Every structure is written in C-alpha cells, then in structure tokens.
Amino acid sequence: MATETSTVEKDYEFPAPQKVGREKGSLTRIIQELVFTVDHKKLGLMYIGAGLIFFVVAGLMATMIRAQLFFPNNTFLEPAVFNRFFTMHGTAMVFLVGMPIIFGFANYLVPLMIGARDMAFPRLNAFGFWTFLFSGLLLYFSYLGGPGLYAAGSAPDVGWFAYSPLTSRAFSRGTSTDYWTLSLLMGGIASISTAINLIVTIVSYRCKGMTLGRMPLFVWLYLVVGFLVIIAVPPLTACQIMLMLDRYLGAAFFDTQAGGSAVLWQHFFWIFGHPEVYILILPGFAIASEVIPVFSRKPIFGYPIMVAATVMIAFLSLGVWAHHMFTVGMTSLGNTFFAISTMLIAIPTGIKIFNWLGTMYGGKIRLELPMMFCIGFLFQFLIAGLTGVILAVAPFTWQLSDSYFVVAHFHYVLIGGLLYTVFAGIYYWYPKAFGKMPNKKLGLLHFWLFTIGFHLTFAPQHVSGLLGMPRRIFTYEAGRGWEIWNQLSTIGVLIQIPGILFFVINLLYSYWKGKPAGDDPWDAWTLEWATTSPPADYNFAKLPEVKSRRPLWDLKHPDDPDWKYE
C-alpha cells in the first residue's frame, strides 16, 4: 500500500486547538491567530501575502520611474526622488518580494510533499517570518525616519548594490544608508534561519520510503536553494557588518583614503549577489518541474539529470560573481576565468530547458493556467539565458555594462523566469491552499495582458541599451534615438498593471466565489494532493508511505504502479 489518507487508524490523537479569548472570525481573533501561529501552512501563506504586498509597492515605484522616463527632459520626478525609487524598487524586489515568496512556497509545500506534519523547527520558522517582515518595515520606515540627525537623506538612494564609496559618511549623510544596511542584516538572519529549517526538514523529516531519489524535484531544488542560502547570504551579512563598522567606528574596509578598497565591496557583495540570482531562480525551476509533468501527463524527463544539473548550477554559481565587475579592470586571467565559468552555467541550464521540453514532447498537454505560465516561462527564460551568455563575453560587457541592455536581461530573468513560475505556482496550488478553483477567464486576462505588457516593457530596453542608454539616469536628452523605446516601455507598464489587477481580483474573487476544488483537481502525483484542501493543521491523519516518485499515481493505478519500473 503506497499512501493512505484519512483512514480510521490515526498515529495519535490531536488535541483540539485551545480557545483563546475572542470569538472565532472576529478581526482581533484573526490577528491573534496570525501572530501566534507556528503552522508552516499559515506562515507560508503569510510569506507569500507579505511578498505580494511589497510587490505592489515596489511595482508602483517602477511605474513612477517609467513615467519619468516617458519624455526626454521630463520633470515628473526630482533626481533625488528618482534615485530613492530605483534603490527601493531593486532592494524591495529582491529582498522583500523574491525571498519571501520563494520561502513561502517552500514553507507551504515542502512538508506536505515529503509527508511531514510541519517544518523541523516551527518556532524558528515563525521567527524567520517576523524577522523578515520587520526588516521590510524597517526599510520602508526610512521614508519617515530617514532624515536623521543631519536632516539629510530620506529613503536610501545608493542603488540596490550600494557601491562604495557612495555609502561612506562623506557621500551618504544622515541615516538613510543605515536603514538599508540594518534591514538587509535582519533580512539575512531571517533567510538563513529559514534555510536551515528547510534543509533540516528535508533531511530529517521525510516520510517512510521517501529516499532522496524519490523526493519530488521541487523538494530537491529547494534543498539546493537551502544550501546556497546558508553559503551565500553570510557574505552579505559580513558586508553589512563591515559597512556599519566603517560608518560608525571609523574602520577603513572600503575607505580608499585610509588604505581600504572600494573594489573589495564589489567582490564581497557579488559573492553574495550572484548566487542570490540562483537562489531566486531555482525555486522557479522547482515550480516548473512540478507543473509541466502534471499538465503534460508524463513523468518528468530525466529526473537524475535534473538533480545533477541543479547541483551543478549551484556549484558554478559560487564561482562567477566577478562577471558583474568586468569594467572594474581585472586582470586578463580574471576576466577569462569569470567569462568561462559564466558561460559554463548555460550547460546545466540548457539541460533543464531540454528536459522540460522532453517532458512536454509527446505528452497530452492541458493548457490550464499554471501550464500557460510555465510555457511563457520557458520562452522568456530562454531569451534571458541567451542575453546572459552574450553578457558573459567580457569585451561585450565593456560596451554594455550598466546599460539598459543589462536591465532588460535581468528583468527577463526575474519577471520572465521567476515571476511567471510564481504565478504558475499560485494558480497550481491555490485550490490546495483554499479549496477553491481560481477563475480561468480572469486568469487568461491576467496571462495575456501581463505577457503583452511585459514584453512591450522590457524587449525595447534591449534596444535602448544597445543604443547606449545607461541605467539609473533620471532623464535623457532628446534626439539620441532613445525616445521611442522608452515610450514603448512605459506603455508596456500600462498594460501590465491591469494584468496584475486581474490577478489580485482573481485571488479575492475565487476565495469567496470560486468553484469547490476537491482534494486533487489537477489529477496530480505528489503527496500534497493526497490530503484535504485546505489541509488540516496536522497535514496527514496518518503519515504516508511511498514506494516511488509518484506516490499518488501508484495509489490511483494499483495495476500499474511506478515502483515496478523505477
């Protein structure tokens, strides 16, 4: 017997949840439950919810940036305000949107997929969430508290990678940079604690029979993400400690006049910064690796190769950081090394794309919402990967570093790659989390508006970048040939916004009015679909046992189970 759900036999009796104070359903009671909870599912949803709220805020900042760049010599935003907006947009999108959303998916799904009742350390999990949330609030509080003693500065305006010497006392007066520093320090602690929790859960809490070779790919990829986080985030923490020492105790880490080195900041930051890109995109791969097989009605193609490619990406990603620094003036040897190591990453990434295509090939493809977003992801991530290989060529980057070409490249990675799979994941697991089906019509409107808007926004930026437009300029002169590309870009944003609006409406509408989903609406194969929707507090009445990679397939097809072939 592979898996058994809701049978009479239970492992032990679960105590009824304590009734504390207020009536159920009242606002105070709901807040109380959210604050006190250590349940991985609630925390997961809170992570994703908080991430989506920060996403809207940071997205509005991007909208303002695009509005400013609509005309040459526009005066919609002051230069100082513009600098704060792109800094807050970048910082928030990476640390307050990307990180919580990927950890939200991990929190919600990993224990369910490995047949566990919760994360390994539930209280550490709650600690991670609240530390993250307050790190975000701290960052945004800079708008109110930023003027500081010198009444200089409000929100941070040093860019999301805060190159030295911009952050020194001389050039960054007041406390705005300190908000950035402390917020990232806190966020780093939150990420590390959640990542350790994730690794321990995966290593030590798998249900009976779930060997490493039978874990869903989603879980495998998150295991790798966990290790990347605990190796790559400490350098960021070290950076922030050094920066604080520089700013408040007069240390000279990045102070070139006192013998320090501004380039060292770049090295240390990107030792964190590049693996961070893979920390963000591997969860996207994880979601695609679950959605594509289910909607192609075939098991994933090349499971062991997918695992190997993931580990190889993670390994290589630790040795490519200086491709962000080709224009700094490294030795030829340094340039060559980092160019080659960067290009090497295209190999495992290419393997993955071919394996997803191999999964779809000959499958009975069902074009449901999650699958559509995954197909969009495949196309867009391919473009992102191709511009990535182009940018790995050092002499090419000498021309295009810090241009809009780079902006276009990483927005294709993070929106076309990560955000599309996040949408796919939300539509795919929405029925599990809330027991209701997302509305397909609203979802299609979201998909098409957002896809058209996304390409219209970012494809022209390749061109304006090639035409020499630098990133982070608050305005530009007329007659350089940049106007039309910037205008197309801004119009694209106006199409993306209703797309996001339909997404939000869909989430709310389906919660109240959606069709009941049942336990397994997509006819899927992993363990989270074996329990009820939404799952009970304890996830599984009886902990499951598995014999293959697709335990639910075994259960549904006892005549032809997978474990006969694996």
Next chain:
Amino acid sequence: MSTAEITDDWKLPSPRKVGLACLILTESALFTIFVVAYLFYMGKSLNGPFPQDVLEFPWLGSIALFGSSFTVVMGERFLIRGHKKGFLIWWGLTIALGAFFVYFTANEWWHLIFKEGLTINTNVFGTTFFSLVGLHASHVLVGLILLSVVFIAGLRDKIPSHHHEHIEMVSWYWHFVDAIWIVVLTVVYIISVRDP
C-alpha cells in the same frame, strides 16, 4: 533503483545534528569573508603600528581554548555515564578555560589600544584585526553563555537523558569556535607576523 521494500527501521539523521552542522557551515562562510579581508589587507596599512611590531603569540589564551575542547569532551563522557560530579567538574573547568581566553583577549586588546595606540580606525590592520578577532571573541562569549546554561541545569539536576544530544550540540559548537581559532591564529599571529 529497485523496488526497495519499506522496512520498519526507517531512520533519518537527527534534526539537531543536521541543524547545527548547517549553522556551522553558514558561520564558516561568515568567517571566511573576514579572513579573506584580513589576508587581502595584509601589508597594506599606510601607517603603523604593524602586526610584526605589536602582536605577540597568544600562548596562554590558545592553550586555554584548545584545552577546553578536551575538557568539554570529558564532561560529556561523565554525563553520559551518569557521573554527575565528574560532569560538573569538567564542565566547570571548560567554562573557566573559556573565560580565561576572553580575559586574555581583553587584556591583549587593552594593551593594543592604550599602550600601542592601535584601534579599529588606526589603519587597515587595526580594522581587519579587531573585526576578525572580535567576531571570534563574540562567538566565544555566546559559547560561554550556552555552557553556563548547561552548567546551571546540571547543578539543579535538570538534565534528563533525552537531553544528552542537546548537550552534545553545545560541545559541537564549542569545538567549532575552537577550530575557527586555529584559522585565526594561523592567519593573524603566524602568517601576518612572519610575512608582513
């Protein structure tokens, strides 16, 4: 993979051990950056004092810290054997040795700051020295707090046998702090003094 039968002895690694191993890995990454910064700035100070002028090899402190790794293992053994007195003696000795190390470092810093005039903003040697040694010392302090909590629990007879693994984790952390000191000692007190 064959059709491996599910057996009753489905055993996975202890979550505490995996968790602490991850913590050690992530802390090592943090220390690596500070060690790299120290090595990178070696010999790049624009003005003195330089390491070869002011640093003395910390014999006593190092012997105390390395010795405490031995005493903590002895304490653990007595605990597992159920020998309470032996446990308390060895564990107390560990705390004393760790505290001596902190005292020794404080003394060294006092000497450097007030006699030699080396502070964190004197030069890049001061910057990297105080941040690296200070980061290590702060870990020793955290270790001492953990050891003391265990010691107090031991005095009050509050260590049931199913908590022995918790105690083992404290000693793992203590060994890690010790191992980091080997790196710091080599880099700061040997390499940078011999080969400035």
